[in-house]
Structures are given as structure tokens and as C-alpha cells.
Amino acid sequence: MRFLSDNTGTAAPEMLAALTEANQGLAPAYGSDPWTRRLDDCLSAYFGAQVRAFPVATGTAANSLSLATLTPSYGVILAHEEAHIANDECGAPGFFTGGAQIALLQSPDGKITSRVLAEALDAQPVSVHTTQPTALALSQATELGTSYRPDELTSLCKLAHERGLKVHMDGARFANAAAFLNCHPGDITWRAGVDVLSFGATKNGALTAEAVVFFDTNLVRDFELRRKQSGHLLSKSRYFSAQLLAYVESGLWLRNARKTNTLAQKIGRAAGDMLMHPVEANEIFLALGQERKQALRKSGFEFYDWNSAASGQTRFVVSWDQREEDVGALCEALGRL
Amino acid sequence: MRFLSDNTGTAAPEMLAALTEANQGLAPAYGSDPWTRRLDDCLSAYFGAQVRAFPVATGTAANSLSLATLTPSYGVILAHEEAHIANDECGAPGFFTGGAQIALLQSPDGKITSRVLAEALDAQPVSVHTTQPTALALSQATELGTSYRPDELTSLCKLAHERGLKVHMDGARFANAAAFLNCHPGDITWRAGVDVLSFGATKNGALTAEAVVFFDTNLVRDFELRRKQSGHLLSKSRYFSAQLLAYVESGLWLRNARKTNTLAQKIGRAAGDMLMHPVEANEIFLALGQERKQALRKSGFEFYDWNSAASGQTRFVVSWDQREEDVGALCEALGRL
């Protein structure tokens, strides 16, 4: 019974159907195909604003290419200390920018607060001797399974823009946040002030498809060249765009996110006071301690240690295709602990 | 009737079947899935040597990540002036290596000769003031649709190794070369001295799948970290590995390459003395001139200008799913010119 990651999931039937549908006839390569050409319109409708959208194969590519359009080699990206870009991408933002650093902000539940951001920006006077703060990187949902409210995002983006920073959002689990908040996708992106979004589909039912979505379309040309130069312009783009179109237009994004959120909350409730953070997406963090960890693993549950094995902390993630009986079994087991 | 590129082709039924077969149950992400774990064995059998193989989504990624394991920022990569890495990848090798340059070698039919290589290496004394020659990059089949013979490769690799260079092979159309030469895949890779191969499947029937194949396995750890840092470690790797397994194990690689080679040769014969280079893969280069170009386009044929529109030179590429009647029509039209 695997609760390791939503990356362990399969592709939804809608995705394989989309591939089959796109598999018709010779089509121009490198994004000139009919599917990719429709992507801007599809995502503009989805977000309620004119956007430019580009498919890439991985979330790391989406994040780092976005950040590289915002950040020179001497820039510094402000991010939560739990951010995926800081801990799980092997230094990708540094590589894509030619050297930029990530400044780690600490605050509870994986969410940067305006106060913490302001303090970080005030802490050291910027001069030619220091790295230059150029980007704020937010994750929605966060790495700890929580979701920023629209007004929280608005405050953060306002502050960032006032200080000359652009805002990137890592939306690897964007659908989960939107589903939890029950809001319009525009409310937690451009209306709040986000400049670029990594819009993830892979973790929520696609084979492999992420879109980089530009609300600030001035950044697009630079992005397109960086994407090509880093090997992320896909020759047969149609197979990626077709997934993204189906993901949005069939409503799969919301169906899957609602399902995994609901199951995650069920697990969260069963965990009682072992629960470390509010469950506002499809991840559950539990302070199990060594004994209970061992007991659960003996019972056949797979999950990750969080931070280090010594911490006793753990992460469970619900995939869109998680078997409901496995979730039931987990809840029961947690109840027994 | 599109003869623009083999990138315009669809995915073969074997590929979609492989995706469906891989779409079963939760599987560990990032290459720990059963399909990816089988890739080394599959490609070791294919090449007749112990190799390490890694799926990536694009040929540019395969080439540049390979080259980055061979070349520091102060290195120089020797390549034919028509090489894809030099002309069609937006400077990717420079980016992945942090600055390395490409030295362009000129020789007929897209094939570097040992003499040309030796002359280039002798031309300028290497010192701390110059870039350092560290890699020889070969394309097989070449960008001009020709194929190196095994003994040509052996001479080139021997010379390169004597001078301290490692050898990379861009095998975006590797299957076409192997099919044309009717040789064992090992004969034009490790037996000849190639250190790393970009083994392409996308142009020859896959949706999107390339493998980086290391014959020199010392380079692997550096590669794995570079792959992750550049956003090319695929979370749901199974869908890429499954394509590669099916591509090799079903014999699709050879079936498709033989078909496209045969059709290309038919076109080559029809072109008579307009033919610019021997047809030894699935590409045909024709010196049409402006009038004949126009005539063919009026008749509904799509193809690329080569070099510039003013040159009158053109490139036709046969896809694995090219309709045979379209090839027939093209041959007829060429005969009429």
C-alpha cells in the first residue's frame, strides 16, 4: 500500500485517450502542431486572462526555466526553506541562472508570511557586494500540504513587487490548492499578482506534462530560447499539449484533486494529534516516532521519512489512483496506534 | 504531402501499446520503476556490451548532457560544421558545460575524416590561453543523411583518444545508420571506440524517448546529477523506458529504419543529379534551384530549404509513417522536373 508520492501514480484514462487522439497524421514539430497552438487559448480561458503557455516534461524544468527568466546569475531567489526548488531539484535554479542563490525563509506550515518576507528583505542592505533579490518563489499547494489563501498571496505579491521582485509559483499541486480553496484559478495566480506559474499535471493524472504559464508575457521570448537551449523544447510537442488540453478541458484536474484531497483529509482526521500540519491538499505529515513508523511499515504501508529517519516524522501522499480500501486500511491502522 | 522532418511523424502502435502496458499500478518514481530498471539489461543485450542507459525526453538533452560529462567550461568540442549540436540546439552544449565552444570542421557529405580531424588538432598549439580540446562529437547517421562506416569510426575514435579526447555520438538517427550499414549496433559504437551515445527513438516511431547510453560507465554519476539538475530526470520514467524497451525488443527500430531508408533511396534515385549527397539514411538533399522548388511546392509537397532560401538547396525527410503513395508522387514529380 504505497503512499510514497503522487509521482507513483499511473496516467488517467483521459490522458491515454488524448494521446491516441493526437496520434493522427504528420504534424509540424516543436510546437507548431494544432494541439500546442491551442494551448494558449485553453489556458487563457482556464485562468480568465490572456496567458502564454508552454509544455515541458518535468516540474524541475518548469520551475527553473521560469526562475531563469526572472533572475540573473547575481540574483537571489527568496523561498520557503521547505521549497522543492531548494531541496529536491539538485540545485537546478543555480544551474539555469548561472549561479543565483536561494535564500531560505522560515515560517510555520510551509507558508511564507508577509512579515517574514519583509524581515528577510530588510535584514541586509543590498549593494554591489551582495546578491540581488529578484524573485519570490511560492509553492501552491506548499511542500507541507497547506494552501495559501488568495489574500495571503495578494499581500506577498504586492510586497514583492514593491521591492522589485517578480513572483513565481510552483504549482506542481496547483489543482489540489484550487480544489481545497474552492476558488477560481485566477484568484490564486494573476489576480493575486503571480507573474509566472509552473502548472503541474503529472502528479495529478498525466503521464508527463507540465505547463509554464506566463501572466507577464514580456518574459516569453527569453523563456523560449532558454527552453530550447536547455533541451526542453519537445519535438513532438503534440503529445504533451494534448495531455494538458484534456487535463483542463475534461475537468480531470478538478475531479482528481477533489478525490485526493478528500482522501487525504480522511487520513488527517484519523491521525489525530500526530498530524503536523493542516491538510489542505493531498499530503499528510505525521509525527509518528520510530515505533509507530515501524508498526505501520510492518503492516505493509509505504511512506517516506520526512527530514531524516531520526526525526520520526513522515509524509504520506495520496495519488489520484490510490485504492480507497488502502486509504481505509491506513485510517484504521492510524486509529489503532 | 509532408517531407519536413521525421519529427512530424506519429507514434507507432507498438509505442502506445507499451504505454498502456506500463500504466499498471503505483510504481516508484524517478527511475526506480521496473521498466527503467530493466533498461540497462535491454540495451546491454542490444549493443553486446555492458552499458548504462538513461531515458531523457529530447535529443538536445541527450546530446548536451553527454557532452557536459566530457567537457569542462574551458573545453572545446570538435564537430562537423553541419552538426545538430552546432546549428540546431540554440547553443545547448555551451549552456550545459558552462561555456565550452564548438570548433567546426569542414569536410564533404557531413562526415569528418581522420585527416580533417588531425589537421584541426594540429592547427593551433594548446596552452593555458586556448580552449582545451576534450571531445569529438560525431553524428550517425550524419546531418546530411550519410553514414560512417565502422572503420571510419574506428580511425576517428583512435585518433581522438590518442589526443585525450572522448567521443560522443549523436544517434538521433542511429537506427537508420545501422540499418543502412546492415551491421551490429556494437560495430558502430563501443567496438569503434565511442564513449557515449545519444540513442534516438523519437524520430523513428516513439512518442518521445531518447536514451543516453554510456559505454564508459565512469561518467555515470556525474551524468545522473547533471540530468537531475537540468530538469531531465523524469518523475514517471516508466513511460519513457517502456517506449525504449518496446522500441528495441519488438524490432521496431529496425523495421522502421529499413522502411524509411528504402523510401529515401527511391526518392534519391528519382532525383538523379539533383542529389547532393549519397542517401545512406532517411534524408535526401536536393539542389533544386528556385523554379523547381516552387513547382514542387505548388504540387503540394512540403520540405525545408537547406542553409537559406537563396541557396536553392532543400531537404526531404521520410517519416516511418510516411504514406508510400506520397513517396511515389514525389518520385514522379522529381522525374518530371
Added chain:
Amino acid sequence: MRFLSDNTGTAAPEMLAALTEANQGLAPAYGSDPWTRRLDDCLSAYFGAQVRAFPVATGTAANSLSLATLTPSYGVILAHEEAHIANDECGAPGFFTGGAQIALLQSPDGKITSRVLAEALDAQPVSVHTTQPTALALSQATELGTSYRPDELTSLCKLAHERGLKVHMDGARFANAAAFLNCHPGDITWRAGVDVLSFGATKNGALTAEAVVFFDTNLVRDFELRRKQSGHLLSKSRYFSAQLLAYVESGLWLRNARKTNTLAQKIGRAAGDMLMHPVEANEIFLALGQERKQALRKSGFEFYDWNSAASGQTRFVVSWDQREEDVGALCEALGRL
């Protein structure tokens, strides 16, 4: 009365004499001159070990070039949160390595302890998803004016090497540490396990001269090419090497360091409990608060706020050519506060 930085100082007469002496006749460029050729022997004698030494013009160059020989783009450098490389070099290590990050360690008085280092290395399991710890960067004297004892360095280097990290030492104020500790230069470098040292002379009486000193001479060829590629190979190297030779051979390094250390300790004693850190070099950190800061500045003393103006913390640095009466005046003023 300037206590802003030792960078504000002039060049010692010994340095100008050395330039004049080196200014004789045509000499081969780029380090083949007699002065530079003597540098290895001079510094081998100084350190009591066979070293390779190279002049560069700035401390940032010395630090970053050293670190780039130790750290790939996917590496992470562990350093104290107050380190010059982290705060005062505009992200230079990230640029020179093509993306490496700096992990900031917190511990009192600017000195990393073995416990803090061990905890940092244990905190997160290293995998292909994380940056790879490859270098430990120490400053001697530290950025807070303290000095590591030889046994502290030995423990740190031993731990670093056990974990596969190489050790760099930023010795912008190396002479001050050696003078304070009254030890042999070898005791706080290679005998303790340091692999590469930035040996600074600029802050201690040179016009502009730093040496990169390799105790691990395997790193030298890579360094030489990186130095040239980054524009740090000086054409008329003789003028930099001549300074370094005179700095070491005339005993200037020790004379000046002893003088500035003594004056700094005098100031430290006058400061009483405003003193924030032990005075073990030529820097004094004082918690003055806003009022006393203002009073001192009104009296004509120039010094830097530390961290931010709001902190009330300040830094005073003694230059080798600081007027003793100014130090006396400062001590008196501090006594009055």
C-alpha cells in the same frame, strides 16, 4: 578617523620598493617571469610543505577560483552564515561553479564547530535529488574577528574529509590569525588538513595581491585553466608576485599583523561589555546602540554598521597604517560612553 576596513589602507613602503625592483627589463608575461617562478619556493618555505602558489588580484577571485576546483555545479559549499563568500561577493561562488549553492551554518563568534558541521551533514540524506556537499569553506581569521585554534581546524578538516568534502580556507586575514595564535603557518593550514588557501596580502599592506595556495596539488591544472578563463591570469604577473615575495620574505606579513592585532585588542579592552566577540585579529565588533553610534560619529569616527543600521551593532577595523593617536582617541571615546 577611519576604521571602516583594512581595504582603506595604503600600500606599505616594502610593496612599492618591490614594484620598483621588479620594474627592470623585458620579462616574459603570464607568469613566466622570474618573480612568479620563485613564488612556489617562497611559499613552500613559508608553509613548510611543497605547495603551488598563484597570484590573483582580488580575494573574491582567490576564493571562487579555489572553490570552483572543489565543487561542481550541483555541489553545495558549507560555510558559516557570516562568511564573506556568502554575503560579500555578489554570489561569486555560484557564478564560478555554474550554480553551486552555499549552505549557511550558524554558530557563535563566526566559528563553525565540529558538532554544527556534523549536524548539518546529517540533517538531510544526500540523493540524486539534492545538491551534493563537496566543500567546507572556513575563514581564518573569521568574519567576526576570531581565530580557529589548530586543533579546531584539525577536527573540522578530518570530519570534512571523512564525508568526502575538500576544505578551502579564506585567508584574507590569514596573517592576523597566525600572529594572534603565534603559530607556524603550516599549523593552521596543511597540517590541519586544509586543501586550498586564499592567502591575502591586500588587507595587510599590499597594493593588490592575493595568492591561491594549493596544498592538494592535483587541483592545479583545473585551476590554471579556470583562472585564465575568468580573466584572472595577469599578463604582467611580476608586479603581483613581487609584492607577495616581499610580503613574506621581508616579514611584513607578521609585522603588520602584530601591529593591527595589538591596536585592535586595545580598542577591545576599552569597549568593555559592548564587545560582541573576542578580539583575535584586527576587527572589533561593538554593540553600541543608536545613541552611542551617533555620538561616536559626531566625534569624527567612521565605522560600519553591522548587519543593519537598526541593529545598533558596528564593526571597527584597524589598518596596518592606522594612526596610533586615532586608536588612542577611539579608546578614550569608548571609555567615556
Added chain:
Amino acid sequence: MRFLSDNTGTAAPEMLAALTEANQGLAPAYGSDPWTRRLDDCLSAYFGAQVRAFPVATGTAANSLSLATLTPSYGVILAHEEAHIANDECGAPGFFTGGAQIALLQSPDGKITSRVLAEALDAQPVSVHTTQPTALALSQATELGTSYRPDELTSLCKLAHERGLKVHMDGARFANAAAFLNCHPGDITWRAGVDVLSFGATKNGALTAEAVVFFDTNLVRDFELRRKQSGHLLSKSRYFSAQLLAYVESGLWLRNARKTNTLAQKIGRAAGDMLMHPVEANEIFLALGQERKQALRKSGFEFYDWNSAASGQTRFVVSWDQREEDVGALCEALGRL
């Protein structure tokens, strides 16, 4: 009798005097000193236009930092195939830009012609797949000892600007070109359309001092941060700025250039038809062949082979402090050959 390079020369007395004069009292570091603050005015007067000027220690730094402000990682710099940036800087432009390539243009006597530039820009259609032409790099005087006339520069810059390229000039021997052309420094820089200049003093009598001069001052902030990040902001900048001020204001630049030009022309005349290029600066290129090379070396003359030893071609350079009797001896020896 060394004719190896102007880098072998000593520093002129004016330069040592300037250092001594600058060696007075504590002065703010990192360019806030009185000498550096006067540099903009000094060079604005020299060029007859409002410029921003910055001292750096090497020509490679000046060139690459300039180019990095003009060229992203996916850019391509067009330069003559003999350019110093292409052959003698270990790939520095690639490193500073994070990957940009140099396209080599061929034309006689080291001078790019407008026709050659136009053809290069027309040769390949620019797309997202190609590197993007962003900068034209000219050398004045050229690497082959010739000098562009003002109208040649005007045509080149006009063409470059029309195509969206910025223009950099490598003026390592700028004074020699200006002296030969007997023109105002503005005539061969901003009036012709140059955007950034590497203004060299080291080869013409300084110890070590180059200025980066921006005619397009929009590039300045990016430059300043890149300079710091690459370790080229000099802490005791005063010693570099003082040299530059004295170099310009004392007329040393012109005196030395006139002298070396005159001696070079004398050698050129003595060489008769061995002379390979017009002598329009302080370099002389001679097709000596192996026997005459050997004869000259036996007679005690030192000079470099050009291209390779096998070529029989050679380069002689006159330093500002070259002994006139050595030049006389060389002329005589050449006459005898």
C-alpha cells in the same frame, strides 16, 4: 632581444609616480576613492562624450565582462577568426555569458568587412533553434596589427545595429590605432557607433590597468554586478584608477603609441616582401620560413611563431620600452636575410 609581446614591457615612470601619489592616507575601498571617482570625467573628456568607465586588472576581464552585458547564454558573438577573444582567452566569453558561442568571420588583414558581416548575418535564418546574434566584437588595432578606419567602423556598427547587435571593441592596443590614424579617440568609438570599449593601458606602459568604457550607459548596472560577481571589483581600486588617470592625462598613451608605431614601421620596411600585413600599430607579421626563423633566433632575437611552428609565420611586437638599438639590429638582420 625580446620582441615577444608588449606584455613583456615594464611600467613607465609615470605609472610608478602615479602609484606613489595615490599612496596617501586611508581611502574608501571598492571604487569610492577620489581617483576612481574622477575616472568618468577624465575619460569623458578624452572621448568627448559622457561615458562611464571602470578599472579592471586584465584585458580578458574587460572583454568578457563587456560582452556579457551584451549577450545572453543563447547568444552568438560575431568576431574575426583571429580575434583575441576567440583564440587567446581560454573561452572566457563562453564562461562569462554562461554559454554563448563565437562565430568566426574570415577576411584579410584581421579586419571584418561590412560585406563579410552582412553575409554572415544572412547565411542562416535565425530561429528558436539557433543561437541568436547579439554582439559584434571588433579589435582596434586588430590582432594582425592593422587598424580600422573611422568610416569602416561606422559602416560595421550601422549594419550591426540595424540587425539588433550591439558593438564591443577590444582596445587592448587602442592607443596604437588612434596614433596611427591620427584621429580623435571619439572618431573610432562612439562617433562610429561603438557601445562598449575595452580600453587597454597595460600593453602600452601601465603595470596593470584596463578600463571598461561604456558609451551606452544603460549597460552599467548589469556590468557592475557582473564585475563584482566575477571577482573583478578591486578593493584598492585607487591604484588602478591612478594609473589610468596618469596614462590619459599625462599624454603617455600617445607618446608611447607613437614611439612603438614608428619602430614597428621601421621593422616593417626592413622586412620587404616578407611582410604579411600593413603595419598600422606596433605589431609586425613576417612570413620568414623555417631557415630565416632559425637564423634570426640564433642571432638572439626572440619572437613568436604565428599559427603554428610549421607555418613559418612569425609575430614581432614592439614594447614601449624596447631598446632602439635592438630595433636597429633587427632591421639590419632582416635586411641581410
